Amino acid sequence: MKDDVVICRCEDVTYGEIVRAIESGLTTTEELKRVLRCGMGPCQGRTCSRLIARIIAEKTGRDIEEVAYPVVRPPTRPTEIGILAGDDEK
Amino acid sequence: MRSSAECVIIGGGVVGTAVAYYLAKRGMRDVVVLERDFLASGATGRCGGGIRQQWSTEPNTRLAIESVRIWKTLEDELDADIEFLQGGYLVLAYTDDDVAQFEKNVGLQRGLGLAVETLSPEEILTEVTPHLNTEGVRMATWCAEDASANPFLTTQAYADAARRLGVEIELWTPACRIIVEGGRVAGVETPRGKISSPFVVNAAGGHSVPLARTAGVELPVTPYRREILVSEPLERFLDPMIISFSYGVYFRQTKHGAVIGGFADPDAPEGFDESSSLAFLVSMTKKLRHLMPILAPVKIVRQWAGLYDVTPDAQPILGATDGVEGLFQANGFSGHGFMIAPKVAELLAQAIAGEEPELDIERLNARRFEGGDFTQDRSVV
Numbered sequence: 001m002k003d004d005v006v007i008c009r010c011e012d013v014t015y016g017e018i019v020r021a022i023e024s025g026l027t028t029t030e031e032l033k034r035v036l037r038c039g040m041g042p043c044q045g046r047t048c049s050r051l052i053a054r055i056i057a058e059k060t061g062r063d064i065e066e067v068a069y070p071v072v073r074p075p076t077r078p079t080e081i082g083i084l085a086g087d088d089e090k
Numbered sequence: 091m092r093s094s095a096e097c098v099i100i101g102g103g104v105v106g107t108a109v110a111y112y113l114a115k116r117g118m119r120d121v122v123v124l125e126r127d128f129l130a131s132g133a134t135g136r137c138g139g140g141i142r143q144q145w146s147t148e149p150n151t152r153l154a155i156e157s158v159r160i161w162k163t164l165e166d167e168l169d170a171d172i173e174f175l176q177g178g179y180l181v182l183a184y185t186d187d188d189v190a191q192f193e194k195n196v197g198l199q200r201g202l203g204l205a206v207e208t209l210s211p212e213e214i215l216t217e218v219t220p221h222l223n224t225e226g227v228r229m230a231t232w233c234a235e236d237a238s239a240n241p242f243l244t245t246q247a248y249a250d251a252a253r254r255l256g257v258e259i260e261l262w263t264p265a266c267r268i269i270v271e272g273g274r275v276a277g278v279e280t281p282r283g284k285i286s287s288p289f290v291v292n293a294a295g296g297h298s299v300p301l302a303r304t305a306g307v308e309l310p311v312t313p314y315r316r317e318i319l320v321s322e323p324l325e326r327f328l329d330p331m332i333i334s335f336s337y338g339v340y341f342r343q344t345k346h347g348a349v350i351g352g353f354a355d356p357d358a359p360e361g362f363d364e365s366s367s368l369a370f371l372v373s374m375t376k377k378l379r380h381l382m383p384i385l386a387p388v389k390i391v392r393q394w395a396g397l398y399d400v401t402p403d404a405q406p407i408l409g410a411t412d413g414v415e416g417l418f419q420a421n422g423f424s425g426h427g428f429m430i431a432p433k434v435a436e437l438l439a440q441a442i443a444g445e446e447p448e449l450d451i452e453r454l455n456a457r458r459f460e461g462g463d464f465t466q467d468r469s470v471v
Contacts, residue, residue: 031128034135034242037346042322042391073392074366078322082386084375 007055008048010041018052022059029053029070039070042078091260094286096120097442098278100265100301101293103134104241104428105420107248107259108435109291109442111168114255116443121257122285123249124278126264126297130245133295134428136364136396138318138340138350140331141237141429142179143204146195147467149405149454151202153430156449160432161237170247172239173345177329179236180209180218181469183228184336191468192231199233206233219328221382238331238342241428268292268305268417275305275416289442291418296362296397298421305414309407310459311399311422312360316352317370319393321385323347332381333471339377340471349385351378354398354425354471366393398425401459404467408434408454409441418442419456425470 003016013036026032029039029052038052039045045052049069057064075084096118099106102125110123125131141161143154165172183189192208199206209217209232211224218232249259260282267279268290277286292298296313324347331342341351352374371393378385401407401422411417420438423430437447458464 026128028128030131034130035246040392042389044391073394074368075371075390075393078389078391080386081321081375081379081388081390084371084390085379085386086372086376 007051008038010043011037013038018055027060033070045070091282092122095122097289098285098287099123099291102129103132104245104431105435106293107245108431109438110257111248111252112436112439114252114257116439118443119256123259124263124265125261128261129249130242133396134241134245137241137428139238139241143236144181144233145467146469147465150467151199153433155204157430157433168247168251172244172247174239175345176235176237178234179331181231182334184226188336189228196231206231221384223381270305270414275414289416291420293420296399307411311401313362313397313399314360315358315363315395316354316398317395318352319374319390321349322389322391335471364395366395400424403464404470407456409451412457
């Protein structure tokens with residue numbers, strides 16, 4: 001795959017950036033997310049998590065089933081502050 | 091993994107990696123950092139990233155002021171982008187108690203050389219941000235030199251710089267037991283084997299408590315869950331962190347553009363629970379909408395939680411341990427470890443290397459609580 005292929009579309013993180021980070025020793029989706037932001041955007045990794053897990057598996061020689069996906073955090077779907085806050089009873 | 095080292099540091103957060111870096115910089119390079127998961131996976135990577143110098147006790151204020159001196163040139167020193175930004179901190183007063191306390195705080199802070207001013211609600215709107223709803227706000231204190239940085243990138247930068255100097259960082263390697271022999275620390279036991287060492291640093295955040303217990307030491311530190319959330323990225327509209335102790339809120343816009351913020355639930359039970367709650371999501375979004383109505387249409391993308399390791403006076407436990415020679419504590423940061431990490435780590439490295447620390451850290455020894463006579467920092471959010 002070409003280095004400039006975008007893997008995380010929300011945060012514009014490319015294949016090359018991910019590979020370099022893995023080579024520097026970041027070998028889990030959680031670490032890559034924290035340093036490169038891949039999976040931290042509005043889709044919260046729905047698009048890229050599987051791709052990133054596959055790149056990790058390829059580059060570290062692990063089975064893809066052994067590569068954990070990042071923790072899914074609420075509210076799961078991006079939701080407006082005004083909606084979450086509900087009616088202002090105060 | 092090495093079987094012996096000059097110093098073993100437990101905890102790969104900002105404090106642990108920074109202590110490793112400052113030790114290596116002083117020439118002690120045979121240092122191992124043990125991290126249970128990955129770098130900044132504990133409290134550091136879960137924090138809001140604020141760097142505040144406006145505190146109500148002298149040690150916290152001094153540690154923060156001295157840390158900002160280091161923060162200002164840290165990107166050059168570590169040769170990394172850590173998203174450091176001196177956007178200021180605006181501290182809002184709502185009550186009579188706030189106003190009286192803030193007057194004392196400003197006196198203390200100015201006495202220590204901090205450029206802090208008081209602002210009226212009108213001045214907040216013209217000088218800091220036009221977007222704040224100042225309803226009920228009596229006044230505010232403002233320090234333009236307060237700052238923020240990215241906790242992951244900072245920890246990574248300290249770790250990388252430490253590694254370049256020869257430090258070994260062992261990820262996925264928990265410390266199971268601190269080994270003590272004849273009143274002296276002898277090393278650390280891990281599932282991958284034992285590392286013998288004459289010096290051990292306990293920088294494991296809330297987990298420092300059970301860890302210290304393995305060495306027969308009881309730390310006056312209690313872990314509490316603290317929650318936080320983050321929005322989608324927005325065009326730049328806000329440089330400072332905005333906080334209030336009485337209203338219970340802190341939030342800022344990161345360099346990346348997202349609004350990040352939280353508050354401390356005074357009813358949070360103690361313990362190691364790091365789950366998120368719907369109650370927090372609702373309360374926090376109410377607070378954000380109230381303080382900044384323009385945020386109502388902004389989407390929240392993520393919420394999470396982490397642990398505050400709280401001491402009775404909200405100041406860290408730092409330095410030597412009575413009864414266990416060679417065991418150093420760097421924990422109990424009570425929610426503000428990230429911001430004071432640079433100076434704390436440098437002072438601890440000085441103490442471990444046998445130098446006289448530049449600032450007196452004896453007053454931050456755990457024995458200060460023994461008499462029951464201590465002053466609590468009231469500026470905790």
